[in-house]
Amino acid sequence: MSDELNYAIYLSYKDLPSCLKQCFLHFSLKPKKSELSLGEIVSMWICEGLLQGGSTSLEEEGKRNYKELILRNLIEIDPSFPSQLICNMHDVIRSFAQFMARDETLVVHNGDTAKENLKSSNFLRLSVETKGVGSDEFEWIYLREQKLLRSLILTGNLKSQPGDSLTYFPSLRLLHIESANIAALVESMYQLKHLRYLALKRTDVCRLPENIHEMKFLQHINLEGCESFMKIPDSIIKLQGLRYLDMDDTRVSSIPRGFRALTNLTSLFGFPAYIDGDWCSLEELGSLSQLNELSIRSLENVSSALLSAKARLNAKKQLISLGLKCDGRVGDGLVQGEVSESKEEEQIIEAVFNVLCPHPCIEQINIERYFGRRLPGWMACTAMVPLESLKILALEHLPCCTQLPDGLCRLPYLEWIKVDGAPVIKCIGPEFVQQYNQLHRPSSQLAATFPRLQKLELHGMEEWEEWVWETEVKAMPLLEELCISGCKLGRMPPGLMSHAMALKKLEIWNVQGLHSLENFVSVVELDLYDIPELGKISNLPKLQKLQIKYCPKLETLKDMDALRRLELRVSPWEYQLPVYLQTVKPSHLLLTCNLAVLTFMAEGESSSEWGKFNHIKQVEAYAEDGQDEKKWHVLYTSESCNIQTNIHQAWRSGEVLPTCAKRSWVRTSLSALHFAGGRLVEEED
Structure with missing residues (x-):
């Protein structure tokens, strides 16, 4: 064996059962840049004859092998996807597998x-x-x-x-x-x-x-x-x-009549719903009892709940993943729930979705481009048979929906929620995080709601202003990642800071009303982008990585003693470093700014900006220049007080103005020129 290959991996490989060895070697064929799902990988193994079946189905055996390779650290989970659906192989392990199968x-x-x-x-x-x-x-x-x-x-x-x-x-x-x-x-x-x-x-x-x-x-x-x-x-x-x-x-847009004969189907995606006379394509799904995964689209074509009932989703006891999607009439130009559908069409689509109720064994649900105002009744807290096995819920492009489901907090296995595009929801209230059957109990007796939720994503809720979650309501004790973008949220709820004590990553983008972020005592990574009103960040004692991009009013950073890396991008129209850099001590600062700021930094101790960054161990600063963001640079280390830059060398080539001319240029730029009433007006800085 080549010395470059890891002998420890060989010992792990040697310990694998024969069937698992073959699955491991075959996984190394997966292209690095391709996202192949668990179902696709298992299907490859089945079609190659690498699985034996026996007392369980081939799909179940394949999933067990897949999870075993994860447990043995031979393949690694892609955290961007829920429930271990996508995995990759480290280059070192991939090289070993390819050597063994050479x-x-x-x-x-x-x-x-x-x-x-x-x-x-x-x-x-x-x-x-x-x-x-x-x-x-x-x-x-x-x-x-x-x-x-x-x-x-x-x-x-x-x-x-x-x-x-x-x-x-x-x-x-x-x-x-x-x-x-x-x-x-x-x-x-x-x-x-x-x-x-x-x-x-x-x-x-x-x-x-x-x-x-x-x-x-x-x-x-x-x-x-x-x-x-x-x-x-x-x-x-x-x-x-x-x-x-x-x-x-x-x-x-159509499938052949007689499709119901494919009774061995376990995975079916993109099945089109349509009507031809008195026949509806959903009838063909009724007899497909082996389905594990199913997604149906074009549901706006179904004219009645009676026709959708023929799909018999509630009888499919092996179905663990379900996607329901409308398309066609609901276009990308929707604004705040204004759709072309009549009230009657809206009622029809609500009735159709209400009948498409899955069996309680369902683990993953994706609803997309649904134009009803109320989500299906089987998702509510009043549902006769709750979806107690549900782990993943994705709701995407809901132009008319006015409220999130109020029964989710009771589901014991829910791990991942994603809402993307719900432009008319204005408030997430107590119905989302509090169990109704616990409302009258003393706060000390309340069980935590969303007991296993690990990731929550809320995007494109353009009118969302308020999140009501008070400190007495226990919820989300295992939440690790929260992503919020595209809304008007004015403050983070007190209950989130008090009870989401496992929260490690917080990502907030394009939030218009947020003024401060405080008291997230467990957060390790914070990513902020385009928050125009944000002025203060404080009391994040475990924060190690902080990214700030385009937060022009931010003035205060404090109580983040564990900070190691700060990535900062300032607006091209800002001509000095933020003052708050003096109050934090990251080990590494990565800065993207304009050429004027970079020129000041290059002057070192003689610069007015020196005191803002000279206490940081390592500084990498780059100026934006079209598509080349790293054409001009300033590199600094506090141990040697040494500054390396290519700006001075560039003066001689005429590509950059020398410092004296640059100062004059900066002063002129600070006299901001803008158009007012059709006239070009110069304001003093």
């Missing part, structure tokens, strides 16, 4: 590198990723000699030509192509008689072969993001082994 597998990130390696060997599995600016193009012709391929993963910058074919790979089981132009290959696709897994994500493909039913072993079809794709072949209903079908973000 006789059968090739993973490359450059077209020319792939070309050279493919000349010398035949591989069973190949992954080529050429995404990104400057990446070399990979030509299909390079693959012609790889007759033994069972798995082929290609991402980005793929060059195919008329006449290129898939017939070179008679043994292919897995074909995953992403963000590439491959329409020329569709004609030969049906000849892949052993293909189990077909993913053509975000490609230019506009159709599948009409005789797709001849690919009898096909289990997985993913067309996500194929914007030109319009029609599913009628013969797809003959693929009795199909387990996974994704039509999200395509132009598919």
Whole structure:
């Protein structure tokens, strides 16, 4: 084994059961820049024959293996996604896995590198990723000699030509192509008689072969993001082994009658709801009892609750993920709930969603572009059967919704809530955080609501001004991350500061009414952007990382003794450093400012700005210059009192004015020039 590889990883690998070893090695094929979900990874393992099944379904076994690899630290969770849905592999571990599979597998990130390696060997599995600016193009012709391929993963910058074919790979089981132009290959696709897994994500493909039913072993079809794709072949209903079908973000508006015959489907995304005479496509879902994941779109086409009831969602006991989406009539130009739908249409969509009530086993719900004023009754505290297994809730683009659901706080397993685009909600009140059956108990006896909530995101609530949560209401004891943006919130609620004692990350962007942030005693990371009225930040004793961008009225920073890193971006129209820099002592300051401020800093001890940054151990300051934010710099370390800058060298080339001229320029700029009443007026600084 190469000395560069970690022998400790080998010991961990050696300890794996045989089946888990294969899953681990196969995961290393995943392109670095691609987001493959848990369902996609498990589907790859199933189609490659790496799972045995037995007493549980193949999907359940795959999920167990996935979680086991996480527990053994062989793959790592992407925290941007909820519930471990997306994982990646560290480069060191990836290199080890590729070394162990080197006789059968090739993973490359450059077209020319792939070309050279493919000349010398035949591989069973190949992954080529050429995404990104400057990446070399990979030509299909390079693959012609790889007759033994069972798995082929290609991402980005793929060059195919008329006449290129898939017939070179008679043994292919897995074909995953992403963000590439491959329409020329569709004609030969049906000849892949052993293909189990077909993913053509975000490609230019506009159709599948009409005789797709001849690919009898096909289990997985993913067309996500194929914007030109319009029609599913009628013969797809003959693929009795199909387990996974994704039509999200395509132009598919109908499905073949008889779709209900695909009874082995476990994952179905982007299913279009529409009516043809007295037949509604939702009827086809009624008999699909094996579904674990389901998303339905175009629900505005359903004309009555009676038709939506035929989907029989409440009878699907294995369904753990559900997406419900409207589109078409609800456009991007909505303003504060003003939609074109009549009162009758609004009542219809509310009735349709009320009937689409999932079984209580549901774990994830996504509702998008719903134009009713009230969310479905099964989400409320008065629901007959509460969704007690729910872990993830996403509500996106709700133009008319006036209130958040009031039953969520009772759900014991809820971990993640995201609200994005609810422009008419003005207040989040007690109904959101307080259980009704506890209202009359003494405060000492109240159980904490939202007992397992870990992340809360509230975005695009443009009229939201007030969050009512008093200190006597216990809630969110495990909340770790809170993100708020695009609202008018005037203050943070007292209950949040008092009870969210696990809160580590706080992100606040584009909040118009907020004046102060105080007493978040557990927060470690704080990210602030475009908060025009913010004047004070204090009492954050555990804060280690602070980002401040465009907060022009901020004057006070105090009581943050643990601060290590401060990232500061000041407005191009500010010509001096903020005074509050004197009151904090971060180990590292990263500053982005204009050239005038940077020039003052370059003067060192003779500058009026010296006392604002000379106590900081390490300073990196850069001036914005078009697209190159790091063209001019000042670097400073307090231990040596040494300043390094390229500004002085630039004077000689004429690119920057010398200091004396710069001072004059700054004074002129401070005499702010602006238009008033059609005249150019000069104000004194």
